[in-house]
Amino acid sequence: MADGLSAELLRRLRATPGLEVKPGEPLARYTTFRIGGPAELLVTVASERALRRLLAALDGVPCQLLGLGSNVLIPDEGLGGVVLRLVGGFRQVRMEETAVEAGAAVPLGRLARLTAEASLSGLEALSGFPSTVGGAVYMNAGSYGTEIRDVLEWATVMDRGGGRRRLTADQLEPSYRRTALQGTGAIVTRARFALSAGDREASLARIEELNRRRWSSLPSGRPNAGSIFRNPEGDYAGRLIEHCGLKGRRSGGARISPKHGNVIVNEQQASAADVLDLMLLARRAVKKKTGIELEPELVLTGSLAECWRHAPA
Ligand SMILES: Cc1cc2nc3c(=O)[nH]c(=O)nc-3n(C[C@H](O)[C@H](O)[C@H](O)COP(=O)(O)OP(=O)(O)OC[C@H]3O[C@@H](n4cnc5c(N)ncnc54)[C@H](O)[C@@H]3O)c2cc1C
Structure with a gap:
């Protein structure tokens, strides 16, 4: 049972449709490092409506969002307050003629393959690292010369007060592994990527080739979190x-x-x-x-x- 969170809060969250609540859930399994102690309370959230209700109930309780956990280190003693994961409705994808809209919990690699299969080009270089759409937008993730900012049209974000905004790529002020979202507590809920009509076979072949290149340069078989440090200006x-x-x-x-x-x-x-x-x-x-x-x-x-x-x- 959570020590710091009130019984009333737990009762409210348990009664909210679209939320699943797990006190004391070990977090190591939710990270690619396979490291970290328990969450005081892990809450999975299946819809925007449930997310808004959760944020209203939290009222200042510390809250850490996890995507695929591929760029986080969680302390051995775990995390107090609430750890949040997006599921369900946040995994929806809507394909258009030359664009795709995806929920924040969609794995980016899966989205890249889906769009390549549909002969849409643009996400190939972003397919080879573990990430959710939301995590990648938040981090302005990138590889092989492409960053999320290059293909992102807009993202919808919910602030801790439950307010919802649509921000263009420029409004996110993206730079190397940084966006204006960092440190604000805002949660990316959805994103739209502008793509171009491409060739299915060529896009799938590029995904395969880039993935092969990537895995030959990284240690395989051992849990890790990719790059630990930012590259300093002009060096590695x-x-x-x-x-x-x-x-x-x-x-x-x-x-x-x-x-x-x-x-x-x-x-x-x-x-x-x-x-x-x-x-x-x-x-x-x-x-x-x-x-x-x-x-x-x-x-x-x-x-x-x-x-x-x-x-x-
Ligand atoms: C083997 C390996 C290779 C990698 N290679 C690359 C690479 O080439 N390029 C690169 O950029 N990164 C790389 N990474 C790092 C990592 O994959 C990216 O940073 C990724 O975008 C993190 O996404 P995630 O969903 O796992 O986020 P997490 O690791 O779960 O979270 C990272 C941060 O994003 C926040 N966050 C997650 N989801 C949301 C959301 N919906 N809204 C707001 N904030 C959110 C979290 O709170 C946290 O602060 C690599 C990692 C690994 C393990």
Whole structure:
């Protein structure tokens, strides 16, 4: 049973159609790192209406949204308050002649394949990493020279007060792995992508080829969260970490991948503390050797964000 959340709140949420409530649910399984303690309360939300009612009921209770959990580190002690996942109605896709509209919980790779199958081109380069549509919009995710901003027409977002807005790609102020949504608590509910008429076979072949290229450059078979640090201007975080001799370095069950300096793998039941330890080590070593301060791309949740901010750089 949740300690900090009131019994009245739990009762209200349980009685709300479209919400499923799980107190104490372990979160590791909801992340690609397979790391993290329990949520005080995990709530799955099946519709916009249910989301609005949930946000109204929360009234200031801390709330962390999870997509596919491919870019987050969750503390070993878990997360207080509510952890939210979008399901059901947020997985709908509506295809048009040269555009597609998708709910925030649709996996981006699935959307890329669906549109390629329908001879629509534009999402191929974004198909090869684990992401929901909502997570990718929030992060302005990108790969192989394409960012979400290049194909996004608009996204609908709900703020913590339940207000709904439609924002164009420009209004999201996208830059490298950043958007104006970050830090605001706004939730992406839906997005529309402008695509072009293409060739089905060519798009599917490009998806296959880019995926092959991607997996040959990343450690496979071990849970990870992709790039840990943002690339500094004009350089690569992986190159800098390698330059400091840290490839292959271990802390507990976590290891800086011997294949890619900017990826940490969960080799053997790693804890979040193990991962954070390697991140702090890399930040210190790179700063000392090059003067460059690495910044996380990985979203550090709960107490981890504080630990990162307060640890000596
Ligand atoms: C093997 C691997 C390779 C990767 N390669 C790339 C790559 O090439 N390019 C790249 O950009 N990223 C890459 N990543 C990182 C990750 O895939 C992206 O950042 C992705 O867009 C995160 O989406 P998600 O749904 O998993 O979000 P999560 O990891 O669950 O969440 C990330 C952040 O987004 C927020 N969020 C999630 N959904 C929403 C929503 N609906 N509304 C508002 N906020 C939301 C969360 O609260 C959190 O702050 C890689 C990750 C892995 C594991």
